Amino acid sequence: MSISNKYSRFISILSLILFVSNELCLCMPSKLLNATLNGEAFSPAVATWYGSPTGSGSGGACGLENDVIYAPYNGMISAGNGNLFRSGAGCGTCFMVKCTNNPACSGYPIRVTITDECPGLCNNDRIHFDLSGKAFGFLAKPGRGDELRKAGRIDVQYTSVQCHYDSKIAVKMDAGCNAYYIAMAVENVNGDGEINRIEISAQGWKPWASMQRKWGETWIFNVPSGTTGPFSVRFTDRSSRSVVAYNLIPRNWAPGKKYYSNINLP
Incomplete structure (x- = not known):
């Protein structure tokens, strides 16, 4: 293998490590890492996305308006069907979501907050996350967000977690x-x-x-x-x-x- 090929391979591996590290740090406190990477803690669900492909979604039915664009939510949000929204009581709850059944899936969990309701057809599924375009893209491998979004509807796994924001109420x-x-x-x-x-x-x-x-x-x-x-x-x-x-x-x-x-x- 030539030096240039070795260098390219090294850069690719390093980029993947940095991506994974960034994802985990952005979306998940370290004390939750071991628990949420345990596949036995996750249950099946369905995910779709709404808005612009890299958009931050909205505060919608939870009343948070455009505040979800900014810290501490940073667009990592989701509308939830009836079993997640729970007539508004589910607003503000946090979940880890990951996908593994699509070739574009990273397999690593992201943390999202319920900030809106997904009514109608979303209730045909037991648990349905309608993610912001940004959050949906974060389920993908590096550079494959658009590919995953083209799937539209995917099977995911989820688990309920505690919320941890670097902010005050x-x-x-x-x-x-x-x-x-x-x-x-x-x-x-x-x-x-x-x-x-x-x-x-x-x-x-x-x-x-x-x-x-x-x-x-x-x-x-x-x-x-x-x-x-x-x-x-x-x-x-x-x-x-x-x-x-x-x-x-x-x-x-x-x-x-x-x-x-x-x-x-x-």
Whole structure:
């Protein structure tokens, strides 16, 4: 073998190693690596993709709008059928997905967050991920994303995992809010990713008041007359773990604004 051929082979192998390392670091915390690479932990499902071929999808029915384009989601998201979306309760949950049955599949798992609903025909399958074009392409071997996307519908394997974001819980105020009505979407939730209960308290209140889920990750509260904030918010996940973000929503809060806490779930 000539020196040039040896060099080319070395570069190809090195590129593959770097791709795999990047994929695993981008989509999966190291402490989940061993568990999620164990094939016995995965179950069968179906995956399709929507939007532009390399697009980031949308926050759709979960109320996250275009925030899914940016960190910590970075477009690695999916719409889910009824068994994943669960009438909005599944918003924010995280899964590892991998494909092995197509020649273009890398066989390595990616982590995606449920941020939208895939209704209709998606419910003909028990579990159906409708991935962003970007996420779908990340299931492929280097340089073969377009080839895999051409398949349209593929068999995949999936497993539920804990969410781990390098970010704090944030709330985005709905554009239709006013002084007497708060509606906010919750983002970047670690752990289960699934918020089961939210309570709110204004400065000077002693009891916590319950907010109501309106749709997806959007929760609402009718503000008592004369209440101005700031508001503290207590988040409780599916596993009954709670954290409190004190004075998260400032006194001068405004519709459409996003407010970051200094806490997150484990």
